[in-house]
Amino acid sequence: MGGGTSCKHKDDEGALRTLMGGGTSCKHKDDEGALRTLMGGGTSCKHKDDEGPLRTLMGGGTSCKHKDDEGPLGTLMGGGTSCKHKDDSRSLRTLMGGGTSCKHKDDSRSPRILMGGGTS
Structure with a gap:
């Protein structure tokens, strides 16, 4: 804890x-069933080929460059950004506090929720 x-x-x-207090979680590959939690402006990036992971970033965090993930739960609170998701089906993406969700391709039946002036 603490950066x-x-x-x-x-x-x-x-x-x-x-990770608590501005931590960073990056470059995880081929992880199944992992629980990743970053609090306080953390960053989660470059996850590939993960199935069923729980990704939560609180306090202006950034979640980016996720590819070929099925059924992930991505939640960003406090002006976070979720971008560059490709080939995701049945995924739940929620951004609270002016977040941005962009560059999603080939998504079917996925609910996207943005609260507080966000952009999808």
Whole structure:
């Protein structure tokens, strides 16, 4: 806690990653069932080929460059940004506080919710 950094985790299954106080979680690949939580302006980026992950960023966090994820829950609170999601089906994306959701391609039946002047 307190500005921690979690990076370069590969081939981890069922891992619990929690960063509080402006932490950064990046470069996770081929993780199944991982719980990623960043509080206080954290950043979660460059996740690829993750199935069923829970990604939560609070306090102006950024979630970007997710590809080929099915059924992920992406939640950003406090002016966060969710961008560059491709080939996601049945995903729930929620941005609160002026967030931005952009560059989504080939999404079918996905609910997108933006609260507070957001852009989709």
